[in-house]
Amino acid sequence: xxxxxxxxTFIALFLPFVAAALAPALTRRMGHKAAWVLAIVPAFLFIHxxxxxxxxxxxxAVTGSRNWVPSLGVEFSWFLDGLxxxxxxxxxxxxxxxxxxxGGYLKGHAHLGRFFSFILMFMGAMQGLVISxxxxxxxxxxxxxxxxxxxxxxxxxSREASRRSAMQALIVTGMGGLALLxxxxxxxxxTGATSLSALLETDNALRESALYGLAxxxxxxxxxxxxxxxxxxFWLPNAMEAPTPVSAYLHSATMxxxxxxxxxxxxxxxxxxxxxxxxxxxxxxxxxxxxxxxAVRQSDLKLMLAYTTVASLGLLVxxxxxxxxxxxxxxxxxxxxxxxxxxxxFMVAGIIDHxxxxxxxxxxGGLRKAMPITFGAALVAAISMGGxxxxxxxxxxxxxxxALGFASVWSALFTLVAILGNALMFAIGFAVALKPFLGPEVxxxxxxxxxxxxxxxxxxxLAGASLLAALVSPLTHRLFSIxxxxxxxxxxxxxxxxxxxxxxxxxxxxxxxxxxxxxxYRTLGDVRARVGAALIAIGWGPDRGxxxxxxxIVRGAxxxxxxxxxxxxxxxxxxxxxxxxxxxxxxxxxxxxxxAFPQLPVLTLYEIVVLALAVIGLxxxxxxxxxxxxxxxxxxQGFAVALIFLLFGAPDLGFTQFMVETLSxxxxxxxxxxxxxxxxxxxxxxxxxLDVTVASLCGLGLMLALxxxxxxxxxxxxxxxxxEYSRVIAHGRNIVNVIxxxxxxxxxxxxxxxxxxxxxxxxxxxxxxLGRRVEHAEPQVASExxxxxx
Amino acid sequence: xxxxxxxxxxxxxxxxAVYLLLSKHTIRIMLGVVVLGNAANLSIFTxxxxxxxxxxxxxxxxxxxxxxxxxxxxxALVLTAIVISFSLFAFLLVLAWRAYQDxxxxxxxxxxxxxxxxxxxxPLSY
Numbered sequence: 001x002x003x004x005x006x007x008x009t010f011i012a013l014f015l016p017f018v019a020a021a022l023a024p025a026l027t028r029r030m031g032h033k034a035a036w037v038l039a040i041v042p043a044f045l046f047i048h049x050x051x052x053x054x055x056x057x058x059x060x061a062v063t064g065s066r067n068w069v070p071s072l073g074v075e076f077s078w079f080l081d082g083l084x085x086x087x088x089x090x091x092x093x094x095x096x097x098x099x100x101x102x103g104g105y106l107k108g109h110a111h112l113g114r115f116f117s118f119i120l121m122f123m124g125a126m127q128g129l130v131i132s133x134x135x136x137x138x139x140x141x142x143x144x145x146x147x148x149x150x151x152x153x154x155x156x157x158s159r160e161a162s163r164r165s166a167m168q169a170l171i172v173t174g175m176g177g178l179a180l181l182x183x184x185x186x187x188x189x190x191t192g193a194t195s196l197s198a199l200l201e202t203d204n205a206l207r208e209s210a211l212y213g214l215a216x217x218x219x220x221x222x223x224x225x226x227x228x229x230x231x232x233x234f235w236l237p238n239a240m241e242a243p244t245p246v247s248a249y250l251h252s253a254t255m256x257x258x259x260x261x262x263x264x265x266x267x268x269x270x271x272x273x274x275x276x277x278x279x280x281x282x283x284x285x286x287x288x289x290x291x292x293x294x295a296v297r298q299s300d301l302k303l304m305l306a307y308t309t310v311a312s313l314g315l316l317v318x319x320x321x322x323x324x325x326x327x328x329x330x331x332x333x334x335x336x337x338x339x340x341x342x343x344x345x346f347m348v349a350g351i352i353d354h355x356x357x358x359x360x361x362x363x364x365g366g367l368r369k370a371m372p373i374t375f376g377a378a379l380v381a382a383i384s385m386g387g388x389x390x391x392x393x394x395x396x397x398x399x400x401x402x403a404l405g406f407a408s409v410w411s412a413l414f415t416l417v418a419i420l421g422n423a424l425m426f427a428i429g430f431a432v433a434l435k436p437f438l439g440p441e442v443x444x445x446x447x448x449x450x451x452x453x454x455x456x457x458x459x460x461x462l463a464g465a466s467l468l469a470a471l472v473s474p475l476t477h478r479l480f481s482i483x484x485x486x487x488x489x490x491x492x493x494x495x496x497x498x499x500x501x502x503x504x505x506x507x508x509x510x511x512x513x514x515x516x517x518x519x520x521y522r523t524l525g526d527v528r529a530r531v532g533a534a535l536i537a538i539g540w541g542p543d544r545g546x547x548x549x550x551x552x553i554v555r556g557a558x559x560x561x562x563x564x565x566x567x568x569x570x571x572x573x574x575x576x577x578x579x580x581x582x583x584x585x586x587x588x589x590x591x592x593x594x595x596a597f598p599q600l601p602v603l604t605l606y607e608i609v610v611l612a613l614a615v616i617g618l619x620x621x622x623x624x625x626x627x628x629x630x631x632x633x634x635x636x637q638g639f640a641v642a643l644i645f646l647l648f649g650a651p652d653l654g655f656t657q658f659m660v661e662t663l664s665x666x667x668x669x670x671x672x673x674x675x676x677x678x679x680x681x682x683x684x685x686x687x688x689x690l691d692v693t694v695a696s697l698c699g700l701g702l703m704l705a706l707x708x709x710x711x712x713x714x715x716x717x718x719x720x721x722x723x724e725y726s727r728v729i730a731h732g733r734n735i736v737n738v739i740x741x742x743x744x745x746x747x748x749x750x751x752x753x754x755x756x757x758x759x760x761x762x763x764x765x766x767x768x769x770l771g772r773r774v775e776h777a778e779p780q781v782a783s784e785x786x787x788x789x790x
Numbered sequence: 791x792x793x794x795x796x797x798x799x800x801x802x803x804x805x806x807a808v809y810l811l812l813s814k815h816t817i818r819i820m821l822g823v824v825v826l827g828n829a830a831n832l833s834i835f836t837x838x839x840x841x842x843x844x845x846x847x848x849x850x851x852x853x854x855x856x857x858x859x860x861x862x863x864x865x866a867l868v869l870t871a872i873v874i875s876f877s878l879f880a881f882l883l884v885l886a887w888r889a890y891q892d893x894x895x896x897x898x899x900x901x902x903x904x905x906x907x908x909x910x911x912x913p914l915s916y
Contacts, residue, residue, distance in 0.1 A: 695807075
């Protein structure tokens with residue numbers, strides 16, 4: 001349906017990029033206060049998307065398009081249903097506060113303008129990703145999020161750890177992007193759809209297609225790398241090298257959910273198969289547990305949060321693939337809740353780091369008095385993360401337990417996984433929110449005090465939103481959860497869950513989770529030591545594997561280069577001439593064009609003598625023991641060639657050849673006498689055998705080609721023309737000369753120019769004295785420090 | 791067919807030229823360049839068909855030659871080619887001479903400034 005918001009949505013797609021272009025100049029002028037101006041852009045976009053909520057909540061999708069490449073039928077089209085819109089609101093809403101927060105966090109940083117630019121570019125890409133309709137657009141924006149993520153992770157590019165993480169993220173998600181592209185092409189092939197909206201209308205076409213398995217694997221390749229599912233999870237914690245606003249925005253609230261978005265988007269057409277409902281929950285469940293356990297091991301606030309993000313993404317994938325309506329509702333609720341509380345907690349971690357100078361949880365404590373606002377926001381967010389009332393996270397967790405249940409062994413297994421995972425996240429959430437603030441005051445590197453509003457505004461608003469969304473849950477469901485869940489399920493759903501707990505299994509499981517989580521929280525130090533010891537015992541992980549693979553590639557490439565570009569000219573020459581010989585022989589043999597051996601001609605005695613002279617000259621060049629003899633012998637074959645020209649009616653050629661050969665021999669001999677070279681330069685037998693073979697094949701090829709050419713009918717048209725008009729038009733009797741200076745005069749000019757250029761170059765080489773370079777220059781060793789990465 | 795004889799000769803010229811070019815010593819390679827030029831010129835000459843002993847020159851009192859002459863077109867091409875290949879040869883020769891002066895060798899094996907023997911492994915860090 002076309003709406004009035006149509007053009008606005010089109011503009012919205014470009015607005016962040018425009019802002020990104022302006023950001024550096026604006027920041028140069030206004031410093032960190034530019035954040036207030038730049039935040040207007042996402043705020044405006046948020047309002048625009050919010051104005052569409054009514055339409056979308058009534059079950060309609062907002063679509064629109066512009067022609068992009070009409071000749072190829074490619075459209076620039078967008079499609080906003082409940083799923084897209086909720087994502088778009090999260091991206092622009094959280095984005096607004098991230099821009100503000102960045103201003104406070106990187107205040108005074110030399111490259112703040114560049115940072116604003118990158119983060120706005122990312123916002124544009126991410127927003128484009130969730131609202132684009134055509135596959136091509138979707139893919140382009142998808143890749144753009146990977147690239148902007150690379151730029152942001154590597155923002156502090158002077159540190160090797162940063163560069164490594166940026167590269168790792170780009171390689172992992174970039175490979176996934178390629179898989180996604182292939183997957184989209186397969187889907188296009190299987191269904192004929194080139195846009196998501198068209199694909200959603202194909203119903204069972206994809207599921208029943210023979211290509212379903214292939215499309216499934218490829219799409220999962222894209223989604224699992226982007227959303228950091230085990231075993232591709234390792235890049236996400238490393239991405240914490242980025243400044244904290246980036247971690248809060250890209251690597252918890254938005255970008256890493258792109259993979260989940262993709263799975264949710266395709267659930268109506270790809271879900272509901274045994275493959276989907278087995279693979280997704282398994283990988284998701286494993287990721288949930290791996291992320292949870294790895295999180296416990298960390299003591300860095302950001303890394304703890306990063307690993308719980310991995311766990312949460314696993315939970316989302318598990319729920320999306322579980323295959324029941326309630327699981328989808330749970331996934332939707334948890335996604336919204338997670339974006340709000342995790343974004344807030346990351347920003348809190350950043351504030352603590354910024355104000356206290358450390359984010360090691362074991363070295364922080366007692367900050368509650370110094371930073372009361374931050375503490376409040378952290379506490380609220382942690383309550384949501386722990387799944388306690390009256391926050392939105394509670395609704396999500398109730399729904400999760402309601403969806404999983406104990407109906408079968410399969411679902412009971414995932415209930416247990418969810419309980420364990422949630423308990424771990426409960427412990428981590430409160431560890432991040434409580435440990436730095438409670439207890440006795442610990443001396444921190446910086447004298448801690450409350451940050452400026454630019455910093456605490458984001459976490460306060462996000463935590464507040466978690467609370468508000470839960471308090472007015474019927475409205476939240478009607479406007480956001482229900483349209484989104486319906487879009488994911490592909491059919492209208494309803495969500496009733498509210499803060500008033502119904503006494504039943506879900507509540508009981510929640511209590512178990514909380515008890516278990518509390519137990520882990522109390523013994524966190526112990527658990528951390530034990531998990532750490534276990535990991536050291538394992539000793540290998542995909543993170544190290546990544547390094548091994550990359551180093552292997554560099555070593556392999558180096559070895560291969562050494563093999564094919566070994567710096568020995570004879571290798572290159574042998575290869576070149578072998579190819580030339582094949583180029584002559586293969587078409588002749590392959591296409592059956594082999595010439596019949598022509599009749600041997602009757603030659604006069606002097607012709608035989610001249611030909612023999614040429615062959616003798618060549619033989620003398622080859623067999624000469626030393627170089628000087630070879631040079632003199634060169635003259636024999638040259639004069640023989642001149643005689644051949646004379647005999648066959650080309651006296652001009654003959655004379656020129658005489659002159660040129662004489663000069664060649666004289667110059668060569670002159671130069672030779674100046675070089676003090678070993679007398680002989682014979683090659684070893686093995687080399688000789690190879691060289692003779694290649695040379696013979698080349699000669700044979702050219703000979704056969706000439707046989708073929710001369711056996712065909714000759715077309716004398718040009719020669720006849722020159723002969724007939726040479727005297728009549730050009731008034732010359734020597735036809736060869738007339739051709740050279742008249743018909744092809746410009747060509748001869750070019751020839752003279754070449755001779756002159758060669759002469760000048762020779763003069764330059766002879767006159768300009770280079771410094772004698774006897775010793776080879778030492779290769780420069782990169783001065784860069786090579787710190788090893790743990 | 792007289793062309794057969796010359797075709798065989800061209801084959802021999804080309805084979806010798808390639809063999810010389812495959813040498814490790816720049817002097818041999820120079821010789822190869824000269825022979826290669828002759829091979830190319832002869833092959834153009836042969837492909838334009840051969841006529842014995844009659845140059846393409848019009849007698850003073852006629853406007854067109856009386857009898858069939860040698861084909862003038864390949865001759866014009868070869869004339870250009872001879873001169874160009876000589877320029878190339880002269881240039882390469884000086885280049886080889888300078889290379890010898892700077893590197894003290896005419897052996898291509900030992901001319902390894904651009905591609906050193908122990909090319910170090912590129913850095914394995916990031």
